[in-house]
Amino acid sequence: MPFAQVALPLPLRHTFTYRVPDALSARIEPGVPVEVPFRGRARRGVVVEWTATSDREDALDLSAVLGPPLFDAHLLQLTRWMAEYYLAPWGEVLAAALPGGPSGMPASRGRKSAAGIEERALALPLPEPFTLTPEQRAASHALETSVRRRAFAPILLHGVTASGKTEVYLRGAAAARDTGGQTLVLVPEVALGSQLVREFRRRFRNRVGVLHSYLGIAERRRNWELARRGALDVVVGARSAVFAPLPKLRLIVVDEEHEPAYKQNEQLRYHGRDTAVRRAQMLGIAVVLGSATPSLESLANARRGKYAHLVLSRRVDRRPMPQVRIVDLRREGGTSQLSLPLRAALAERLARGEQVVLFLNRRGHSHHVQCRACGFVPRCPWCDIALTLHLVPRAWRCHYCDHDAAAAAACPACGSRLLRYSGAGTQRAERELRATVPAARLLRLDTDVARAGGTDEVLERFGSGAADVLLGTQMVAKGLDFPRVTLVGVLDADVALHLPDFRAAERTFQLLVQVSGRSGRGSRAGEVLVQTSTPEHPAIAAAVAHDDRAFVERELAERKEAGYPPHARLVTLLFSGADALEVERAATRAAEMLRQEAESAGVRVLGPAPQPLARLRGKHRWHVMLKGPRGAEVRRHAARALDWAESTERPRGVRVVADVDPVDVL
Numbered sequence: 001m002p003f004a005q006v007a008l009p010l011p012l013r014h015t016f017t018y019r020v021p022d023a024l025s026a027r028i029e030p031g032v033p034v035e036v037p038f039r040g041r042a043r044r045g046v047v048v049e050w051t052a053t054s055d056r057e058d059a060l061d062l063s064a065v066l067g068p069p070l071f072d073a074h075l076l077q078l079t080r081w082m083a084e085y086y087l088a089p090w091g092e093v094l095a096a097a098l099p100g101g102p103s104g105m106p107a108s109r110g111r112k113s114a115a116g117i118e119e120r121a122l123a124l125p126l127p128e129p130f131t132l133t134p135e136q137r138a139a140s141h142a143l144e145t146s147v148r149r150r151a152f153a154p155i156l157l158h159g160v161t162a163s164g165k166t167e168v169y170l171r172g173a174a175a176a177r178d179t180g181g182q183t184l185v186l187v188p189e190v191a192l193g194s195q196l197v198r199e200f201r202r203r204f205r206n207r208v209g210v211l212h213s214y215l216g217i218a219e220r221r222r223n224w225e226l227a228r229r230g231a232l233d234v235v236v237g238a239r240s241a242v243f244a245p246l247p248k249l250r251l252i253v254v255d256e257e258h259e260p261a262y263k264q265n266e267q268l269r270y271h272g273r274d275t276a277v278r279r280a281q282m283l284g285i286a287v288v289l290g291s292a293t294p295s296l297e298s299l300a301n302a303r304r305g306k307y308a309h310l311v312l313s314r315r316v317d318r319r320p321m322p323q324v325r326i327v328d329l330r331r332e333g334g335t336s337q338l339s340l341p342l343r344a345a346l347a348e349r350l351a352r353g354e355q356v357v358l359f360l361n362r363r364g365h366s367h368h369v370q371c372r373a374c375g376f377v378p379r380c381p382w383c384d385i386a387l388t389l390h391l392v393p394r395a396w397r398c399h400y401c402d403h404d405a406a407a408a409a410a411c412p413a414c415g416s417r418l419l420r421y422s423g424a425g426t427q428r429a430e431r432e433l434r435a436t437v438p439a440a441r442l443l444r445l446d447t448d449v450a451r452a453g454g455t456d457e458v459l460e461r462f463g464s465g466a467a468d469v470l471l472g473t474q475m476v477a478k479g480l481d482f483p484r485v486t487l488v489g490v491l492d493a494d495v496a497l498h499l500p501d502f503r504a505a506e507r508t509f510q511l512l513v514q515v516s517g518r519s520g521r522g523s524r525a526g527e528v529l530v531q532t533s534t535p536e537h538p539a540i541a542a543a544v545a546h547d548d549r550a551f552v553e554r555e556l557a558e559r560k561e562a563g564y565p566p567h568a569r570l571v572t573l574l575f576s577g578a579d580a581l582e583v584e585r586a587a588t589r590a591a592e593m594l595r596q597e598a599e600s601a602g603v604r605v606l607g608p609a610p611q612p613l614a615r616l617r618g619k620h621r622w623h624v625m626l627k628g629p630r631g632a633e634v635r636r637h638a639a640r641a642l643d644w645a646e647s648t649e650r651p652r653g654v655r656v657v658a659d660v661d662p663v664d665v666l
């Protein structure tokens, strides 16, 4: 009687052996979903391997086969690599790889027709003849050649904003299709109406499928099925689309490769871009990472010759880069969000009927609320964080767990009415704008608007010219292409600069360059005003001067000095639980256990320490950071702590997970 190795979505990093009853043996093969008994309960998992014999005499019988295989040999290999690399249970990786995420494990798989997507395919005109810039032509040629060669070819496409990266992707995808192959396009966030999706639909018609988290599970499964049958030439999706079943995959595009959204920071902590590169390597195909502000990791790979480096240094149609001007807030005085130079520039654009984007990376009204009489600060009862004042609806709100409390007019501690509000967010900027330029038609876009389902409507209205000013958080910094925008105002460039995170400067630089890139994309020249209290900071100075080389040189040198990526590799061990003392004890124990052996192998063990956000949603949080020049060695030591956390010696009531290559150390 044969045996099956089953991966279960449980926090245990090994597979489980089950006996296959004769009645089921004909249907068992790697990749099939099955039901098995586990500690007295029925559980769903995936068969990853089957063997004729096993030394597990006590193995239980597998209870049911739930359908045909969900994963082919390649996807099993990819998910297995992820489980090993990210120190995660294979079963959890497989669950995350299903079209509906962990809830997508089917009882039986629907086999609906694929009619829906064809009917909804847009009938758009054929593309107009397009003249490429010499740089675009060279980049397209290099990409097409790599696609046809059918060998692993990682390419960094480094193109300034509005340099026409999409056109290069489209030509690469056309080359893939012409050789009978498919293209996977990853984007940080999918908006169905986004320019990228529109362009792909225009060229590939109904052979484009979008995998979208707000499509229902049934529809996502249908697109999954179409992709699997080879009925789609191009699949566009966010991070988890990296798992899309594409039997003839020839090219992977990772657009805006620097975006932190590619890293999943909950449940399975994996990086979509890095997984895409690995997938391309396993398949022996081309993968192109595109960005105007590449991550330091990708730039370092290009410098070392691991990635080909294609550069688009000019905008299309000879459009100039926008003029960037600094407004030094230290000389402005007052508490207004709108400096005099910004007001003047705003008035000028409004008079000319042009559009303006204003960027402030903080939502809500005021971030710091404090009683001037007694010093009271309203705090979240579940998280170690001060609450933010929101006006619509009026509440003190936690930006981590969304807890809210009635926003009192008087101090809840001493009754004084001297509450001080500082640290302006988008809601306060909106109020000030309405008071300053009452005639301007204003739209706001931030997480609060997005949660109410308003994103597409706001972007559509702004795009149609029904508004003059779009004010928003980083949602307005990314990829938007509105040709009538000639002014971008950055209300506070310093918001993210001083966070206790080694990537703070890189993030600030990227955001400033990206949001500046929204200006002057049409026939009229663009301008950018950057309000800052630290104009001399290298990240701000380099963004203003369009001098990414200066920033990158300096930042790489600093990372090397401090031993941070890309010069070192990091794994963070995260400990969380309801009991503060138990969590601290577990973290201390793990650090002690690892330290000697790790440090003699050149891996530094930092901590234990409370995480910067020491309590989140009621859970206490500590971490231990491992750092060393070689990733495999750092992971090997982190795995020892996880082995302990999964053993019978494990700390009770404390969850221990690893974050390999963390992008956010807050």
Ligand SMILES: [Zn+2]
Pocket (backbone or CB within 6 Å): 371, 372, 373, 374, 375, 376, 411, 412, 413, 414, 415, 416
């Ligand atoms: Zn008070």
Ligand SMILES: [Zn+2]
Pocket (backbone or CB within 6 Å): 380, 381, 382, 383, 398, 399, 400, 401, 402, 403, 617
């Ligand atoms: Zn909270």
